[in-house]
Amino acid sequence: MAILLNIETATKNCSVGLAKDGETVALREIATQNFSHAEKLHVFIEELFLESNLKLQDLDAIAVSQGPGSYTGLRIGVSAAKGLCYALSVPLISVDTLEVIARKITVENGIIVPMIDARRMEVFSAFFDTNFNKIRETQAEIIDATSYGEFSETLHLIGDGAMKFKAVLTDAKFKYYPEIEFPSAIEMAKISYHKYQNNQFEDVAYFEPFYLKDFVMLTKK
Incomplete structure (x- = not known):
């Protein structure tokens, strides 16, 4: 065990x-x-x-x-x-x-798109198939009304970054799940x-988190 x-x-x-x-x-x-x-x-x-x-x-x-x-x-x-x-x-x-978020939903078809809020209209996102295989690598992307226009299949948008685009991505192919945030x-x-x-271990001494973007410290004016 x-x-x-x-x-x-x-x-x-x-x-x-x-x-x-x-x-x-x-x-x-x-x-x-x-x-x-x-x-x-x-x-x-x-x-x-x-x-x-x-x-x-x-x-x-x-x-x-x-x-x-x-x-x-x-x-x-x-x-x-x-x-x-x-x-x-x-x-x-x-x-x-993002895979952890993707596994919070079970669907029979379409693409699972977990989104983590990265402030304003930007998210950290990736694409997963219905078996949770990653089919598009992680990106930091700014979302607008033209985003994902090349896709015809259902896109299941989940995570705390998804709901802020409900008024922007309005096509019927976009499915939202407000109960799935984190x-x-x-x-x-x-x-x-x-x-x-499968013995997929990290080097404890050298492992670093995957930040994707550089840290920017915000200071009050």
Whole structure:
């Protein structure tokens, strides 16, 4: 049996799960406007182990959402994951944040387009088929009324970046799911377990999150 800790902090959702053989057995998560990752992450981890009667030493690996997403959120999650990997001498697994969102929906046809809000009219997005295979690489793109005009199939737009385009992308081929906003450690479980089985591990010393865009610090005038 493989026991994995899944850490998802790439968006406003601070989500942590314990999984056995790819199935989540304990979960803690909270989504707030002001990001509570620094305050909640380690508390959640401690609570998970108390609830499950497991110890940190029982872990076989630790998985972390690699991005794209919030610069600060990713730094907090990756720092925590790397620190635990060092301390416990267990491997580190990285998981594509957009795939985690994509796996929150099940459809029979069309293209799944997870979108993470990147402010204004920009999103981080990728395309996945109905089996969650990535068919277009991750991009930071500005959306307007002409976006995705070359596609005739149904486009399932999900994630916290999707709903702000409902008044812009109005063709019937666009389907919106307002209930699907953020990635969760629940959907990380199967991905990380598959990578664990195939020894797809990161170099703990050199691994960095996938920011996609350079960090820009905003200061009040």
